[in-house]
Every structure is written in C-alpha cells, then in structure tokens.
Amino acid sequence: MQDPLLLEEIERDPVLKAFLGERLSERCIAVQPQAVEDVVKRLQTLGHMPRVLE
C-alpha cells in the first residue's frame, strides 16, 4: 500500500479479512494466493483500483 492508513482500512473490512494473513510491514500484508481475484473484486467494490503484478 502507498498509505499505511489504507491498509488499516482494508484490514477492517469483514470480507477482505478472511483473505488476509499476517502483516509483513506497516504497508504490506499477505494475501491468500488463491483469493487474489476475490480480493481484487472486493477492492473494486470499495472503489479502489489495485494493480496486480505477476
């Protein structure tokens, strides 16, 4: 994340919470690899435009 506050907001989301793992830093968190598309979909619903890098 560019902004640590954004990460906190995302962590509070009940849908996203299920896909998230441990925080690696204040701006980085682990995401279930099988759930990347679900995370993207939810973030889109919340108005974000996440970039996905292979």
Next chain:
Amino acid sequence: MSETFTIKECLRGYTTEALGEVCASRQLAVANRDSRIRALEKVLRDPLHIDQSIKSLRDSALRALKLVDWRGRMRVVDLVSVPGLYGAKDALEQVESLVREGLLLALPEQNSGAFSISHIRQSVTNGVASPTVCVPEGIARRLPSPPLLDVEIPESGEPATPPKPATITQATTEFLETLRIIEGLMPRVTGTGTLHKTDAARAYEMAREAGLSRESMDISLAMALQLGCVAPRDGRFVTTAAANEWASGGRPQRMRALFEAYLASEALPDIILFFPMLFETLEKHLQPGTQRRTYHKLLAAEILKAQKPGIWYSTAVFVEAIRRLDPNVLFLQEPWRAIQASVRGPGTEWRPQAWQAHEKRLFTWMIRSLLAGMGIVELTDDGALFRITELGRYVLGQGEAPAAVQDEHHDALVVQPDFEIIAYLDRCPPDLRRKLDMFCERVRGGMATTYRLTQESVYHGIRTGLDIDRLIQLLERSSTKTLPSNVLTQFEVWKSKLSAITIRRSCQVVECVSAAHARETAPTLADSVRLGERYLLVVGEAPEDCAVVDYTHALPPALEQEEGLRLHASWEDTNLFLRSRLEEIGQVEITGPASGMTVSLNRARVKTEEDAALLVAQIEALSKGPLAARYRLALRAWAGEAGEARSKTATIVRFDDPDTCDAILEVPRIEKQIAGRLGLYALVVRQGSLVAFKRILREHGITMGKADDIADPEPPETWAPRWVEYHSMEDSESPARPETRREQEEKETPALVPLPSYPPRIMREILEEAIEGRHPVLINYQSTWSARPATRQLNPVALDITGSSPSVSGHCQQHGGARSFKLARIVGIRLLEDETF
C-alpha cells in the same frame, strides 16, 4: 526429414525386396542388403542425383513432396486422400512411385524390416495400418517451389456495375466483436476445448446483440484460438497480448493472419453449418491432426491461387472446378455418406444431389461470405461473379502487400464531458476500436458507436495489460478536439488510485531470524526489498540462512494437541495465514520468533451449539491428527449441550460378548430388572432386582459368577468402532479397501481449481447464500480416502450445523448424485453467483 529418423534408420526398416526395388529404380546393381542401404544412403545425400531426380518429376509429384515436407511426415492413407492438393490423377500410384525412387521414405515401424512397397497399396485398399512417409532432409532442401495447380477457370465478362470497395472488412468487425465478447464474458472452457454450454448461450446472445451470427462468431473464435489471440487460462477463455498485436498490424497483414488461421484451424464451424445432420459422422472421418481435416479449405485456396487477380470469374464455375478436381473432398464417394444423408434416390443419383445440397452451398458461401468478408475477393451485387483483389493476392501468398491505407484518423472520436465517446467506425482503425472495446463500456453499436468511460471499464482495460497514459494519448490523437478538462482530471484520479494498492503474485518472501539479520542480509541480495523487520522480498535463489515463506497453501494442517485445552503449531508448520485463523478459535500465544503458536480454547467464544460445532470444524480443519474427544466435550459443555454428570450406586453385570448383552435386552419385560446398558458388554441392574435378574439368566442358560473387575479390558477407542460396525451405523462410504480406493480416487481426481480458503463460520454464510439463491458452489474437498483435495461442483440444498461435524449436503456434479461434505474438510470454496440450479 523427420527429427527422429535418419535415412539409414528408415532404410533398415525396409524388406530386402523393397530395398531392391528402390535400388533398381536408381539403377544400382547391389545384391547385399547392407550394401543396398549404404548405396541408397549415398545417392539420397548426393546433390547431383537429387537434382536429377527432381528435374524428372511431374508437377503433381513435386506438389506431393512439398506437401509431405510441409507437414514433416504423413500417413500414406492421409496423403492419398487429398489428391486435389497436388493434382494427381492416380494418387496411390504416385505415392508408390515416389517411395520406389526413394524421394519419400517410409519411417521404421515397430516391426523392423517389415516395410515393402506393396504395403502402401494394401494399407489403403484394405484399411490396415498405414505406413508413415517423410521427405529426406537433403531432398527437402533442394525442392523448388512447385507450380500452382493446373486449374483454369474460364473468365467471365465485366459486370455492368462494378462494386464499390468496402472501407471496413466484415471479417475485421466480426473478429473484433468476438474478442470483445470473450473479454467481457470470459467464458468457461470444457474438457474438449469448446465453450461451456451455459456461457456459449450467453456469448451467442451477446453476438446477436452486436449483429453477429452464431456461425460468424464460431469461425472468428476458431481463428482467434489458432492465432493465439484467445487462449484457455484457468478454465476460461481469455484474450491475450496477441490480440492487440493483431489489431495494431496493417490491414493486409491482419487479413493474411486471419486467412492463414482459418486454413490451419482444425475446428469445423463451416462443416457444422452446412452438414448439421452429418456432422458427427463426418467428423469421425476428418481425424484431428490429419490433412483431411482442413482439406476442403486448402483445396479452395489452392484453386483460387491459380487464378489471375482482377479478372471476373463465375462463382458457380469456381465451385464446379473444385468438384472436378476432387468430388470426394468431403467423402461424397463413400457409401456411408449416402446412408447418413438419408438419400432415397435410385442408383448413384444421390451424389449430384448431395453435392448440390451441401458441398456446393459450402464453397459458394466460402466465396461470397468468408473470402468477400476478408476482402480477398470482390463480388458483383448478386454474388454471381467474383474477382481476386490486390489484397487477396497478397493474402493468398501470390504478391506483395498493397500500399497500406492511412490507418490513423484524427477525427474518429468525439470525447464528451459526460464521459461518453462517439466513435465513427468508418474512420476508426481496428487498433483504436480494440482499445475502446477494452477500456470503455459500449452503450450503442452501429457506425457511430457510443462508448462510456467508467472507473470499472478503465480498470478492466488496465488489467488486460494496457497503459493508461497510452490510452489518453490515443484519445487525444483520435479526437476531433482536445479532451474535456474534467475527463483529464478524472484520468489523473484513476492514475493515482492505480498506484495506491499493488498486489504482487508469485513473489518469493523469506523470513530472517531477527531484524538485525534482515538488515545485514538485504544489501547482499540484488533487487531484494525489506518488508517490515524480518521479511525480505527476494528475486532468484533464497539465502541459505533464511526460511522461505511458503504461502502457496493457504492453511496446511498445523495444530498438535497439548495438555489441557491447548493446541500448538510448531514454527515449521506455521504460515502467514494461520495466526488470524487461530485467533478465531481462542487466545493465541507466541513466545518467540521460532517457537510457533499456541492457542487455548476460549469459553467466551462459545454461545450456542452451532458455535461449538463450527469451532470443532475449524480445529479439525487445522489439526494434524484426529481431534481428541476432550476438545469436543469442552466446547459442547460450554454451549450447554453436555448436561451434568450424575452419580449412583449400582449393580453392574458384565457379559463376555455384546451379543449376549443384546439378547438379554430383548427379553420381554426385562426393563423391570435392568436400569440401562453401560458400554458394549455391561448392564446395570435395578436396586433389589439382582435375584430376579439371576433367575432370568438361569432360565436362558447363563450362570452368574462373582468378579472384582468388571471394567472393559480395552479402552473405548478399541471397542467403539466394533460397536458402530456391529450396529451398521457407519456410512455406506466406509473404506472396504482404503488403499485401492485411494489409488482409484487419485486416478479419477480432476485438476484442482485454485479456490480461496475460509473459516467454517464464513463458509457457512457462503453456503447459506448459495442454498437461498440456488447457486452452485465450487469446493476443494479433502476426502478421507484421497491423498489430495479435489475440486467438485455442488448444488447445495441443506446445511447441518447442529451435529458433531457440520456438513453440507447437495447434488455433486462429479459423482452425479447426492453427497454430504464435512465443512472441516472443505479447503477452498467459491460461490458461482452467475449460475443457478
């Protein structure tokens, strides 16, 4: 020459007699088998001999050699069944002659020394295994380009009113529409590589809305797959970067690519269109991988190549030329074709009738619709005459590309402040149309197509690999006036949103022992990035003194049971997702970086019986072994389901086997003496009833002795399964032979679809939503009898949370019947919101 066999290896597969025949044709007087092989090998490598042989070849023989060389190798039966492509009168004789001269070599089959020249004719006439032939490498290198087919179609006179040249080729529009549909729908692919039935219906509906026929979409999709513009990924068809490359090419290159893809594609949408009733049988005789599969298309193209550009020809005469060259192009001469066609006419009358009804219509359509749509031919208004265009000449491989028409138009678009874009299709090059299709929502189709820019549409375009800056430049370049300022501002907002969150896939993360270790290691690794205190994002090899963080498995079994109501996961078994899952179970303790995690069950988390059942499922899903009964007991007790323990002084009578116990309980009115059963072997006698009970036993031939120890000799774990088995309470899927079953399941297990993992609590919500909305779900289920999870599609109908093992029941598509699945064993789940059952 084949990559696998040398000339010598091929010749060793010949009989001595066959070698003799080849030597005789080359006038080599050699008697000994090995000497024959050596002599022939020398001749077939000698350029002078090769050139001399090629010079003496007929045109049809040269074309046949080129055809075999182009394919690498061909079965004889396949080669002789496509005589039109090389224009041979007697294809079989021609192949025999080429083999006899050594210009075609038979590849060694399983039986060494078994190939003889007579085998060629036998294999074709008797239908026995056909030899495979190839052109030796030295000969292939020296083959000149063969002359075009000798098929001259009489010229027709000039039409009264020549047609106007089209600015947009129909094929381009159809191809772009098909790409747009695939992109928007991402339809599922079946095991045979075709569109999933439900998604196909939706795709055809979208095609119809865009003014595209079902057949046109099928043909465009076949070409897109052949060109690699569409490819299957994760069980769905998606567009690839090749689609953008195709769109950005010049018109001649685009059309040539489409036409070549049409010729090479083994999909048969054109055959389905004109032979709907015969298709299944026809397809059996058009085996994939054989030349027969694409023969009808190639034959038409070869005949067309032989005609002059700019000259008007009759479409009917062109079709007749195909029939003259090979009336059997689609098995017209085979008896089964008559039966399949259900022809009732007398004698051989059915053949011309069938040709008129099917083949003629197919080839007429090819000229009037397909080739005209690609701009390869021009048609008169009634379609009776056609002529090959300059573009067509290039597409057919017969000339240079015509001078490219200016593709970029500066006034193709109008971008409005309300984010609508009007695109004038006659001025839009395909590259621009493709980008608009990817970046915008289409509001209305037609020559002045209206698009709308939205955050979703722009994001979709970005995800397909395009750059937002390039889109802005393209819009600016193609717009009639400068872009509205509010649109440009919104683009800046989207750009900033795009840089706010980045998800990296398939990256390698390592964990260091301490923050100091991470600080020291990071500078030693090129391109590494430090994440927090102890993690590093690395490229390439992970350093030896760091642990690679495996997050590919969302939650592997990690918990081991400890004393009391605690469970422990060692450091080796933990991963980045375990902690959050354990926090749902109870209090998590972490004493140090490498000490793992310990979770203690928490009474406050259990309010109802359902909470207890879901927590049991959660713990079972994460446990390495079977869960000890005390954990279940505690959770049930906290939910108020266990009831109180009661004490009583009782007389207990123990029997040697459970059958006796059962039999005694069946004695009429025994309940007056018996208070209940205790385990498998013991009965509790009512106070003051022992004498009466002894009497009943005596009546049944049982004497009673006195013993101090009446406890069960083994723990309940030992006898309980016997009890269950005895009472046939085990479900019907109990493993009679676990190993065999496991092996069988492994063979049958389909590919695993990656699905997100959820705790049972959320899984329950998903399943409830699925049951309510009648949506199917995809689950990755770890069965007891399988080594690995398998993906199943389930139509869920009931969720049981009240039992000891929460489960979902429904119709399993893989098993084709009703099944129950424990929530604890579901390792991944996805709701298929777009489908209902």
